[in-house]
């Protein structure tokens with residue numbers, strides 16, 4: 001692996017989806033400040049996650065990765081973080097119990113503040129302003145002042161990520177994730193829904209089994225804490241580069257802003273700056289693969305980012321769209337598998353299924369999400385490869401952003417609690433419902449392999 005490129009080297013590659021900062025000296029000063037700040041995660045933790053993802057790629061574990069499309073600074077509150085974590089942990093329980101495979105839990109949390117956009121600008125009426133690019137770059141308010149690209153916000157990302165991760169670490173190791181309390185992870189608004197009722201039954205069953213195990217005097221430390229990892233799209237070159245440090249154990253660069261960093265669909269050019277940076281860091285790397293991806297592109301990306309074919313290094317997150325996945329995914333999976341590569345295959349059933357509702361909301365249909373998930377399982381079952389995980393935009397709250405699901409959210413309902421600043425997320429109910437559906441497919445896949 002050649003030396004870590006400098007920020008200047010990366011900018012020479014003409015990176016896409018970057019902010020346009022007015023004052024280069026101010027940016028350099030922020031980057032200097034970031035470089036001095038302590039790491040948010042440790043290299044050893046990234047290695048641990050890579051080992052777990054190696055298990056995913058070998059077909060022995062399943063990845064659950066989820067959280068907001070765009071975290072916000074205002075969203076760094078105890079209840080918001082707790083609700084998201086509870087949703088993810090509940091989903092993981094459903095998946096683990098049904099499929100009887102370990103579930104690797106990764107949040108789109110503690111760093112997901114930078115957004116690629118289809119357009120650089122947004123127009124409302126006769127006013128056109130820079131598009132919102134995530135709290136890392138500018139503010140959501142539709143004013144010139146808020147939409148200015150402000151490098152100081154990168155320090156805000158560090159602080160918000162640090163506060164989030166601190167609470168997450170306390171929650172998952174300090175008793176909150178104790179399986180004996182999983183009953184209470186179901187919140188009032190979920191409890192009476194069909195998925196909520198199923199969850200109650202399932203947790204009652206597990207709790208009885210745990211009580212039995214305890215009564216037998218069997219130690220169950222593993223049931224009291226959870227391993228939870230952070231992830232985000234590594235889009236801001238300034239931030240990601242400044243947070244990349246040389247690990248004193250291995251003398252290799254690690255991006256210490258999150259455990260897993262992924263490269264987005266819009267910035268995965270083979271000779272682009274994002275691939276160039278990520279190929280030099282030792283974290284596990286996710287790569288989004290949209291509907292234009294050919295098998296050759298996937299293979300070239302894998303060769304560039306993971307020349308050593310290290311298990312757990314690469315997670316391919318496919319987001320083809322419900323109507324396309326059955327046609328497009330087989331060739332990619334088949335050729336990558338035939339090349340001898342072992343990668344984790346993960347389904348993002350969100351980003352290929354976005355549309356605008358008749359009443360003007362960016363939304364997704366729960367039925368499309370389920371359809372893409374089913375297509376993903378169909379393809380892998382057919383090829384005999386392992387459907388390794390799910391990548392979901394979700395929230396722990398009772399929002400109305402995606403239509404459908406057991407509550408039959410209609411387009412007319414979207415306006416009541418549409419809170420996302422970017423893409424529509426599954427709400428708590430829809431997330432749990434999805435987990436039950438995925439669990440059923442996972443059982444089938446596991447059975448068909450054994």
Ligand SMILES: O=C[C@H](O)[C@H](O)COP(=O)(O)O
Pocket residue numbers: 069115116117118119422423
């Ligand atoms: O989260 C993903 C992208 O940022 C988002 O889908 C792009 O959305 P846009 O088309 O509204 O810019």
Ligand SMILES: C=C(OP(=O)(O)O)C(=O)O
Pocket residue numbers: 069116233263264265266288319351
């Ligand atoms: C921007 C995103 O996805 P993609 O790169 O797949 O479009 C995202 O995950 O929010």
Ligand SMILES: [Mn+2]
Pocket residue numbers: 069070351393422423
């Ligand atoms: Mn998104």
